Amino acid sequence: MKGKKPYKFYILDLIFKIPWIIIGAMMAAISLEVILIPNGLIDGGITGISMMLSDKYGFSLSVVLFILNIPFVLIGLKHLGKRFAFLATLGIISLTISTAIIERSSTFVEGNFILLIFIGGLLLGMGIGIVIRNGGALDGTDVLALLISNRTSFSVGESILALNILIFLVALIIFGWKGAIISIITYFIATMVVDIVRA
Template sequence: MEIRNGQTITTFERISRVLFIILGALITAIGLEAVLIPNDIIDGGITGISILFSHMTGYSLSLFLFVLNIPFIFIGYKELGKSFAFSSVIGITALSMSTSLLHHIPSIISGDTMLVAVLGGIMIGLGIGIVLRKGGALDGTEILAILIAKKFPLSVGEVIMSINVLIFSFAMLIYGLKGALCSAIAYFIAMKVIDMVQAGFDESKNIMIISDHSRKIGDAIQAHLGRGVTYIAGEVGHTNEQVEIVICFINRLEEPELRSLIKTIDINAFVAINGIVEMHQY
């Protein structure tokens, strides 16, 4: 097959992106319809509001998921661009359709409320994380938070937290204190799983080491971990002493061995470790 200007690769990437977004929406829908909702536990954000409205009115969850997210798609288009809006339309539509099709699916688990919250949180976090990693969204809460944060002296995180405190407080009136607390636990777990999915399971780390034995540490890293290192000249601020800084990149599985290597060479070394979501070499 002839490839011109990378068009075939681009088309494949777009198809792959759409399929992953649909997969993420399906996993989220299963987490909602087969785990959380049958056990009177809700999610946060617009999804949580949709569940509450569906419970109070008797109308389908899929209807509220679609209708309540429509305004945020337009906001996302203006704030984050056409690609994000397109991906979000696919994701939200897939989620709405999936919840409708899976509405009568038997509950995967029931009875053990804590286990329900954990499993539901993991499934929803995995689904949403996949969609976010592919550039879309299943919930308009973050878009709303970005808009509010621009107009008021609040961070996006503070806005999201405030919205969810209100949602879970209202949930307490319907599902009781236990239901509201389990919903908050499920949401917290989902957020952690989302972070893990977005960062990737092969998360890289950027290591910066300041030591009087920088060359010895650098040689040990190359010999034992097989990682390349870079040396950067530096200067201590209060003494004007010249130092050599070692920079290297490792994956998180190599971190314990790296720490051990450094301690055997210079127990007084200063080590800074930063997580990297993605790393590419072009």
């Protein structure tokens, strides 16, 4: 009987976390498809790479997101365990489905550009933070950031930002100085929110 009790709590805890991961993924998808992409901005990490490939070659963002994140889920499975791999897979699939749905609706928001940057970064950071707080991930770099954070004094947000320097340098070429710098500012806001939500 004693052996079954922890397992019961484990399942209940997992069931509680699943809706939050889906909600976090949906928030990130709204930030990407409704605010960032229509305004020529990119996210960091594998999501940012997927956005650049989608913009340059016309690939579906949701499909590229899913394919490029598979190796990182396998890394998470090896180093962070089955539970993390399951929740990360759930997060990535939820993000993929959410972006696919919003992608088809062609929804966008207009208004003050500075306000949109702030809202986009805030919403993205909250989405990522909620997912990580509940044991999952939305992006391959989230997986790497968690590994770095577990082994160093860097926070998850700091690790994510450091990993994305190269991606934003590539963005300079594709989106130009203005698009890349504004993307960095947006992502900096997002990484600060990640650490606040995850704390």
